[in-house]
Amino acid sequence: MKKIGVLTSGGDSPGMNAAIRAVVRATIYNGLDVVGIKRGYEGIINGDIKDLNLSSVADIIHRGGTMLKTARSEAFKTKSGFEKALNVIKIFGIEGIVVIGGDGSFRGAEKLSQVGIPTIGIPGTIDNDLAYTDYTIGFDTATNTVLHAVSNIRDTSTSHGRANIIEVMGRHCGDIALYAGLAGGAESIIVPEEKYSIDDVCKRLIQGKNRGKLHSIILLAEGAADNSYEIAKEIEEKTGIDVRLTILGHIQRGGSPTAFDRILASRMGAKAVELLMQGEKSRVVGIKGNEICDFDISKALSLKKEMNKDLYELAKILSI
Structure with a gap:
């Protein structure tokens, strides 16, 4: 193998730049x-490809977002778009590709590997929704961003004697809410x-108010x-407590990555290059028990993400 390509796909996450840097420098x-x-x-598909060198990735390890930019490609899913992509890969002499992204990005990597292009996936998504790995790049940073917001909102909430609902990202996986809620001392997550009852949420709020909680x-x-x-409206009507809603939105995607995410991205990026040089063709990199590991792409995508119920129960116990 003489030439490796690297791309970021799907939603951006803090630490992607650190992963790009590791791939480039290890290569x-x-x-x-x-x-x-x-x-x-x-x-x-568009041939938007450029040579990278050591200077290309200088001063990016601490930056959020992705220097390579990102997008979702419907054209790549079509037969004509995919064939054009294969032609471009051949023209540029790319012999292996590192894909940094989530499950949708990995499905694209799987498709490339099925036609003989060695492809390695690195999990870059704030949702932490990939079952084969303990953590994804960007999750820790996003959780800390939410935690900072919780602290700020608690200050103003205390001043007014309010309850605050903080909506965070997580369409199918609630890890950001769970981890930030546990770390931030939330009354309800x-x-x-998990099924939830508004009445149970209201009960906790009333019990807290009755013991003088502000x-x-x-x-x-x-x-x-x-x-x-x-x-928010239903809780306010049932409890008589002033309830405000804050939707954090894309603030969770940005910001300088934490030390954890920078180190994780660096380890995974170097591992991806190592796998390509060893002749691996269809793998994704992950972390289990603080050890960097790799799995077959198809197997990794077939696994179902399970929520950490021990943490969920602990949060309930500590929020009484």
């Missing part, structure tokens, strides 16, 4: 050429994996409710 260290593919699979925080994963405003 060059081992005497190979490396190119950056702009805007994910769309960039392959609502996630898509504030209450409810962490809500976006995928757990159709309408967050309706939940």
Whole structure:
């Protein structure tokens, strides 16, 4: 193998730049050429590809977002778009590709590997929704961003004697809400994996108010409710407590990555290059018990993500 390509695809996450940096520098260290593919699979189709060197990835390890930009490509899913992508890969002499992204990005990587292009996936998504790995790049940073918001909202909530619902990202996986809720001392955590009762939430709020508590925080994963405003309204009507809703949105995607995410991304990026040099063709990199490991792409995508119920129960115990 003489030339490796690297791309980021799907939603961006803090730490993607650290992963790109690791891929580029590990590739060059081992005497190979490396190119950056702009805007994910769309960039392959359009030939938006450039040579990278050591200076290309200088001063990016601490930056959020992705220097290679990202996009979702519908064209890549079509027969004509995919065939064009294969032609571009051949023209540029790319012999292996590192894909940084989530499950949708990995499905594209799986498709490339099935036609003989060695492809390695690195999990870059704030949702932490991939079952084969303990953590994904960007999750820790996003959780800390939410935790900072919880602290700020608690200050103003205490001043006014209010309850606050904080809606965070997580359509199918409630890990951001769970981890930030546990770390932030939330009274209730609502996630898509577990059924919840508004009456139980209201009971906790009333019990807290009766013992003199001046504030209450409810962490809500976006995928757990159709309408967050309706939940806030219902809780207010049932408890008589002033309830405010804060939707954090894309603030969770940005920001300088934490030390954990920078180190994780660096380890995974180097591992991806190592796998390509060893002749691996269809793998994804993960972390289990603080050890960097790799799995077959198809097997990894077939696994179902399970919520950590021990943490969920602990949060309930500690929020009484």
